[in-house]
Amino acid sequence: MMARRIRLAQARAGVTMLAAVVLAPVQPVRAADADTTLLNEAREILKALPTDIATSEHPVTPDRVELGRALFFDPRISVDGTVSCARCHQPALYATDGLARSRGASNKLNPRNAPTVLNAGLQFTQHWRGERKSLEDQAQQSLIGPASFGNPDYAAVIRRITSLPGYAEMFQKAFTGEKEPVKPENWGVAIGAYERTLVTPSRFDDYLEGRVEALSALERTGLKKFIETGCVACHNGPGVGGGRFAKFGVVEDYWKETGSQEIDKGRFDVTHDPADLYVFKVPVLRNVAMTPPYFHDGSVNKLSDAVRVMAKVQLAKDLSIDDVDDIVAFLGSLTGKQPAQFVNAPVLSAAGFTDGK
Numbered sequence: 001m002m003a004r005r006i007r008l009a010q011a012r013a014g015v016t017m018l019a020a021v022v023l024a025p026v027q028p029v030r031a032a033d034a035d036t037t038l039l040n041e042a043r044e045i046l047k048a049l050p051t052d053i054a055t056s057e058h059p060v061t062p063d064r065v066e067l068g069r070a071l072f073f074d075p076r077i078s079v080d081g082t083v084s085c086a087r088c089h090q091p092a093l094y095a096t097d098g099l100a101r102s103r104g105a106s107n108k109l110n111p112r113n114a115p116t117v118l119n120a121g122l123q124f125t126q127h128w129r130g131e132r133k134s135l136e137d138q139a140q141q142s143l144i145g146p147a148s149f150g151n152p153d154y155a156a157v158i159r160r161i162t163s164l165p166g167y168a169e170m171f172q173k174a175f176t177g178e179k180e181p182v183k184p185e186n187w188g189v190a191i192g193a194y195e196r197t198l199v200t201p202s203r204f205d206d207y208l209e210g211r212v213e214a215l216s217a218l219e220r221t222g223l224k225k226f227i228e229t230g231c232v233a234c235h236n237g238p239g240v241g242g243g244r245f246a247k248f249g250v251v252e253d254y255w256k257e258t259g260s261q262e263i264d265k266g267r268f269d270v271t272h273d274p275a276d277l278y279v280f281k282v283p284v285l286r287n288v289a290m291t292p293p294y295f296h297d298g299s300v301n302k303l304s305d306a307v308r309v310m311a312k313v314q315l316a317k318d319l320s321i322d323d324v325d326d327i328v329a330f331l332g333s334l335t336g337k338q339p340a341q342f343v344n345a346p347v348l349s350a351a352g353f354t355d356g357k
């Protein structure tokens, strides 16, 4: 109410100022103009989230989403019955596990930190080093990852799924017309369809739609600094990241600032191309305030430190405490609401653990 009254007053003042323009051509930029300029700039570089991430190749059908959701939360398909996708991508932690590096079947340590799966389908590739080409590919390969589900091979996976009640029918429904729908590719397609529904619009999307007051003045200052400091050279698009690779440590070795104990060579270990040394996928910054610890190795606990490190090693800039605080405030506006089909775990067909043999 108060804000509306102030805006009305500003609008009226604007009319008077328009009349004054004729007499005094040089006017200071009004707050409202600065807001519009910032909004237009933000709209150019960053985009609102879509309602889902369906593509023609990967449609989101209700039967696939329902199956994918059950599979995402089901630990019984792992080698020791303890690992589901939700173990490391937990709703309570915005689809992460809160660990520097995840632990999978038989407590085996992963080499890297678990990013969130929320909005992950927006990315041009998956994993820190981009060695998974899609959500579907990623989900399928998790099944036999030694530090993930830990299954020895896909045949063991199929035995586990078919031994559990309900799944045969669900696969049949989701993949009509297929003779043997229970197969690793379809596990990937079903989970991928589910993940493509996991988008988290936030106040920042309201802002991009034109509701400038959806962000506080502080958050708007942070947005301006995020743009002007140069963060948007890498973190752009609807995910505020996820669109390209970049070297971590453009101007200085990253581990000098992160204190990383082990030096990860990044994409170099995937391609063996010297140009890929210390190159990682630029991560999505949607919900970043909710997903510590930060970076591929979880080496930094606080978002303010991550922002400071980024400015230093990517852009050779020493940000003031105020600058860091403002940018952190802006990043907080990227925290969205988690979808109901993620926050509420499905109830799975009742059956004791079976090893599927």
Ligand code: HEC
Pocket: 072, 083, 084, 085, 086, 087, 088, 089, 102, 103, 104, 105, 110, 111, 112, 113, 114, 115, 116, 117, 120, 123, 125, 126, 127, 128, 129, 135, 138, 139, 140, 142, 143, 147, 148, 149, 191
């Ligand atoms: C043991 C923990 C663990 C389990 C179980 C697990 N993940 Fe992950 N997930 C990770 C880690 C760690 C990474 C990062 C791997 C890397 O980049 O090297 C990751 C990466 C991802 C990514 C890529 C995100 C990005 O921004 O690049 C997606 C998507 C994902 N996981 C989905 C899934 C799905 C679906 C399942 C179940 C089929 C699953 N995960 C099971 C730990 C886990």
Ligand code: HEC
Pocket: 128, 226, 229, 230, 231, 232, 233, 234, 235, 245, 246, 247, 248, 250, 280, 281, 282, 283, 284, 285, 288, 291, 293, 294, 295, 296, 297, 306, 307, 310, 311, 314, 315, 327
């Ligand atoms: C040259 C490209 C580039 C620029 C510029 C850049 N970043 Fe990054 N950013 C990256 C890459 C690559 C990573 C992943 C580093 C890693 O962990 O391997 C990253 C990671 C991050 C993370 C950690 C995210 C997570 O989930 O762990 C934050 C936060 C971040 N950047 C914020 C910023 C801010 C704020 C700025 C501006 C001050 C900025 N970045 C500038 C490329 C860039």
